[in-house]
Amino acid sequence: MAPEATVQSNQNEDVPRLENLTLSQRAHAFLRDEILSNRLPPGTELQELALSQQLGVSRGPIREALGRLAAEGLVTVRPRRGAVVHSLSSGEFLEAYQVREALEVLAVRLAVPLLGPEGLAQLQTLTDTMASRAASGHVTEFFEANSLFHETFVQLSGNEKLQEVYRRLIGQMRRYWRRSLVLRGDLRRSVAEHREILRAAREGDAEKAAVLMAEHIRVPQVRLQSMTADELLEAETSFDRKVTE
Amino acid sequence: MAPEATVQSNQNEDVPRLENLTLSQRAHAFLRDEILSNRLPPGTELQELALSQQLGVSRGPIREALGRLAAEGLVTVRPRRGAVVHSLSSGEFLEAYQVREALEVLAVRLAVPLLGPEGLAQLQTLTDTMASRAASGHVTEFFEANSLFHETFVQLSGNEKLQEVYRRLIGQMRRYWRRSLVLRGDLRRSVAEHREILRAAREGDAEKAAVLMAEHIRVPQVRLQSMTADELLEAETSFDRKVTE
DNA sequence: CGGCTGGTAACTGTTAACAATCCGCGCGCG
DNA sequence: CGCGCGCGGATTGTTAACAGTTACCAGCCG
Numbered sequence: 098m099a100p101e102a103t104v105q106s107n108q109n110e111d112v113p114r115l116e117n118l119t120l121s122q123r124a125h126a127f128l129r130d131e132i133l134s135n136r137l138p139p140g141t142e143l144q145e146l147a148l149s150q151q152l153g154v155s156r157g158p159i160r161e162a163l164g165r166l167a168a169e170g171l172v173t174v175r176p177r178r179g180a181v182v183h184s185l186s187s188g189e190f191l192e193a194y195q196v197r198e199a200l201e202v203l204a205v206r207l208a209v210p211l212l213g214p215e216g217l218a219q220l221q222t223l224t225d226t227m228a229s230r231a232a233s234g235h236v237t238e239f240f241e242a243n244s245l246f247h248e249t250f251v252q253l254s255g256n257e258k259l260q261e262v263y264r265r266l267i268g269q270m271r272r273y274w275r276r277s278l279v280l281r282g283d284l285r286r287s288v289a290e291h292r293e294i295l296r297a298a299r300e301g302d303a304e305k306a307a308v309l310m311a312e313h314i315r316v317p318q319v320r321l322q323s324m325t326a327d328e329l330l331e332a333e334t335s336f337d338r339k340v341t342e
Numbered sequence: 343m344a345p346e347a348t349v350q351s352n353q354n355e356d357v358p359r360l361e362n363l364t365l366s367q368r369a370h371a372f373l374r375d376e377i378l379s380n381r382l383p384p385g386t387e388l389q390e391l392a393l394s395q396q397l398g399v400s401r402g403p404i405r406e407a408l409g410r411l412a413a414e415g416l417v418t419v420r421p422r423r424g425a426v427v428h429s430l431s432s433g434e435f436l437e438a439y440q441v442r443e444a445l446e447v448l449a450v451r452l453a454v455p456l457l458g459p460e461g462l463a464q465l466q467t468l469t470d471t472m473a474s475r476a477a478s479g480h481v482t483e484f485f486e487a488n489s490l491f492h493e494t495f496v497q498l499s500g501n502e503k504l505q506e507v508y509r510r511l512i513g514q515m516r517r518y519w520r521r522s523l524v525l526r527g528d529l530r531r532s533v534a535e536h537r538e539i540l541r542a543a544r545e546g547d548a549e550k551a552a553v554l555m556a557e558h559i560r561v562p563q564v565r566l567q568s569m570t571a572d573e574l575l576e577a578e579t580s581f582d583r584k585v586t587e
Numbered sequence: 588c589g590g591c592t593g594g595t596a597a598c599t600g601t602t603a604a605c606a607a608t609c610c611g612c613g614c615g616c617g
Numbered sequence: 618c619g620c621g622c623g624c625g626g627a628t629t630g631t632t633a634a635c636a637g638t639t640a641c642c643a644g645c646c647g
Contacts, residue, residue: 119421119600121409145629155602157402160630161409164366168413170506176364177608177629192503195448203444258437261415262507364630390599400632405600422599422638 121158124148125165132171132182135272139184143172170269185273187329191321193270198314200263201247205294205310207254209303216253217299223249224291231284236340239284240274246291250310279332280317280324287313366403369393370410377416377427380517384429388417415514430518432574436566438515443559445508446492450539450555452499454548461498462544465491469536476529481585484529485519491536495555524577525562525569532558 118126128148131137143163145156152159163180166172174180185193208216223246230239244267251263270277281287290313297306321329363371373393376382388408390401397404408425411417419425430438453461468491475484489512496508515522526532535558542551566574 121600122421144627146627156629157405157601157603160402161406164406164410165413168410176367178610179629189503192501195452195501196445196504196507199444199448200441203440207440256437256440258434258511259441262441262511266503266507366630389597391597401599402631423640424599 119158120152120154121161124152124154124158124162127152128162128166129169129171129268132166133268133271137182139182139272141182143180143182145179169265183269185269187321187326190270190273190276191318193266194314194318194321197263197266197270198311198318200259200266201250201314202307202311204251204254204256204259204263205298205307206303207256207259208250209298209301209306211253211255212298212301216249217295219249220246220295220298224288224295227291228288231288236278236284237274240278243287243291244271244274275333275336276329277317279329279336280320282316282320287316290316364403365397365399366406369397369399369403369407372397373407373411374414374416374513377411378513378516382427384427384517386427388425388427390424414510428514430514432566432571435515435518435521436563438511439559439563439566442508442511442515443556443563445504445511446495446559447552447556449496449499449501449504449508450543450552451548452501452504453495454543454546454551456498456500457543457546461494462540464494465540465543468494469533469540472536473533476533481523481529482519485523488532488536489516489519520578520581521574522562524574524581525565527561527565532561535561 128137128143137143145159145163149156149159163172163174167174167180171183172180173183223242226242227239227246230236230242248263248267251260254260290309294306294309294313297309324332373382373388382388390404390408394401394404408417408419412419412425416428417425418428468487471487472484472491475481475487493508493512496505499505535554539551539554539558542554569577
């Protein structure tokens with residue numbers, strides 16, 4: 098068998114290379130990343146000409162990308178007045194948290210009966226990572242591990258539609274991770290809650306794990322409802338001081 | 343036959359309400375409606391040139407509309423190979439049902455404590471409508487009232503983010519209403535379940551209403567899981583015979 | 588007779604130019 | 618001095634033409 102005769106090399110096709118994508122897809126991915134990473138914070142005005150020059154393409158692909166981002170809820174377009182990065186009010190943030198709770202409870206119910214040794218090990222590793230990062234005060238890195246823990250449950254649920262809906266929602270919320278952390282409060286308590294969820298999952302008790310997950314996600318909700326807007330702002334700024342120092 | 347009558351034919355307003363919107367918004371709304379009403383059934387190939395001639399606009403707005411529809415999950419675009427109306431497999435349909443259950447349970451939990459006399463009256467009217475349409479065998483009209491019943495709960499939840507996510511999901515599922523009805527089975531039992539949900543809501547027992555709603559939505563799921571693809575197809579065709587006669 | 592190859596037509600991706608609308612600003616009027 | 622009013626620049630909405638890719642088909646070679 099001629100080992101080099103395989104003309105169609107599948108080995109570099111399975112990973113979508115950015116070079117082969119269409120310009121509108123690249124613009125979409127680029128802007129999405131810029132928004133999700135907060136380099137384009139909520140409220141930023143997005144002008145087509147500026148973006149097209151920055152990316153070196155014409156306005157057509159830019160418009161398509163903006164339209165898709167609008168359909169995803171990441172930007173709002175005001176007809177004939179341009180697009181701005183969408184921002185969530187406190188109320189909308191709370192609403193999103195409620196939906197997220199429902200989705201993650203479903204994820205846990207579906208995932209727990211399917212969990213194998215490798216899934217449990219994955220979750221255990223993430224929990225340990227969270228614990229060490231919480232102990233060392235690396236809040237940003239803690240948040241990353243925390244997000245991965247929750248997303249892992251959604252992935253292990255095996256329900257792709259759920260993953261799609263969840264990721265879209267998380268994409269809208271992730272930019273407010275500082276607000277989330279402020280509302281979360283004590284990280285050690287958060288780690289303990291994750292450990293409890295994982296223990297229930299390991300025991301195969303889907304219902305218990307689901308209830309624990311619901312309570313866990315409800316913690317920031319009740320804090321948000323009991324805080325005024327001023328208190329929230331004050332807490333966020335003091336959080337910023339603590340992190341940047 | 344007459345594809346060259348493009349310039350003058352569509353210059354008048356087929357849909358007078360949409361005059362103020364941009365062309366891409368009109369194209370988006372038009373295609374969305376065509377897809378949701380099943381005039382463009384799943385699997386239909388959407389060619390930009392044909393659509394632009396049909397709507398009397400150029401390809402730019404059409405492309406923007408297709409991009410937004412793709413972001414909404416209503417069409418899938420294969421790069422350089424055109425767009426097709428997205429279709430749901432049995433598995434994806436079941437997945438969507440699971441997500442829908444989670445969302446509607448949340449809606450019931452939120453809505454019940456907020457229900458006033460007018461909300462209850464609205465739900466009662468819809469239930470009565472469903473009952474009469476089920477009794478007279480008007481299955482299509484029954485489905486409409488049924489959809490409205492469920493959507494009303496979501497609306498009365500007061501959570502706009504939930505409404506947004508729910509409507510997007512329902513938009514993907516509504517085209518398969520025949521499959522839904524086949525899986526639902528006995529309409530009278532369905533009506534009875536709605537009455538029970540409404541009674542619990544009237545009593546202010548949100549938890550009971552939520553559980554009843556979950557069981558109600560799970561009925562088609564368990565039937566779908568217990569059916570093979572062939573049985574489902576057979577049931578759908580026999581359903582078509584029964585409806586069209 | 589089947590599979591490969593080359594050409595061709597149709598379609599998508601992209602661009603630049605054109606048209607329409609909005610916004611800020613200064614001017615004139617009351 | 619305040620307020621409308623239009624005018625000019627900037628920005629979005631739309632179009633037609635161009636470029637590149639894919640799919641299809643006929644004809645040739647094995």
